[in-house]
Amino acid sequence: DTEVTQTPKHLVMGMTNKKSLKCEQHMGHRAMYWYKQKAKKPPELMFVYSYEKLSINESVPSRFSPECPNSSLLNLHLHALQPEDSALYLCASSQDPNREYEQYFGPGTRLTVT
Amino acid sequence: AQSVAQPEDQVNVAEGNPLTVKCTYSVSGNPYLFWYVQYPNRGLQFLLKYITGDNLVKGSYGFEAEFNKSQTSFHLKKPSALVSDSALYFCAVRDANTGGFKTIFGAGTRLFVKA
Numbered sequence: 001d002t003e004v005t006q007t008p009k010h011l012v013m014g015m016t017n018k019k020s021l022k023c024e025q026h027m028g029h030r031a032m033y034w035y036k037q038k039a040k041k042p043p044e045l046m047f048v049y050s051y052e053k054l055s056i057n058e059s060v061p062s063r064f065s066p067e068c069p070n071s072s073l074l075n076l077h078l079h080a081l082q083p084e085d086s087a088l089y090l091c092a093s094s095q096d097p098n099r100e101y102e103q104y105f106g107p108g109t110r111l112t113v114t
Numbered sequence: 115a116q117s118v119a120q121p122e123d124q125v126n127v128a129e130g131n132p133l134t135v136k137c138t139y140s141v142s143g144n145p146y147l148f149w150y151v152q153y154p155n156r157g158l159q160f161l162l163k164y165i166t167g168d169n170l171v172k173g174s175y176g177f178e179a180e181f182n183k184s185q186t187s188f189h190l191k192k193p194s195a196l197v198s199d200s201a202l203y204f205c206a207v208r209d210a211n212t213g214g215f216k217t218i219f220g221a222g223t224r225l226f227v228k229a
Binding site: 090 | 163
């Protein structure tokens, strides 16, 4: 299994809502990543989890809250988002943090904040 | 500091013709170089990588790239383009001698292959 799955595929939420994005991989990878991608732009790194511990937070606002319950799962909890947070949110994984250059990406969650 | 540049926002090519998508980079040490492709509303798919060894790297879907150290380039090529190759292509680089998370993506090049 060389797949990273993400749910939901699409999400529309209001600025007062609380929602969560889910990412899952069963490749035994020990590093997982969240990216934000605006249209026609490269992905921007948000968070890196290394062996289930948060190792990098790229100065992301606290309305985004990551969680890594186990080595296969990565969540992104969303609360009080702004319309400018609308984007494609990509999850990725790599065998370990030292091989972050070989990442496997999920299909993404298209988030729209109204 | 490391950087990567994709000088063309868009590349247009006719089906059956060869295609080239350009990428240049700057790192202080040895580079690791990558190409990813992204289809509409999808995540990035890994195409190929250069870590060490032969300068000509072959990847998925008939793509290849040539590492040119003197020109600090890693252009993506395919001998005969398909309409289905139309997508957004990202070049990425990291310095092999740098610890931590340091992979940088280029701005992306949109490839249009016309039938």
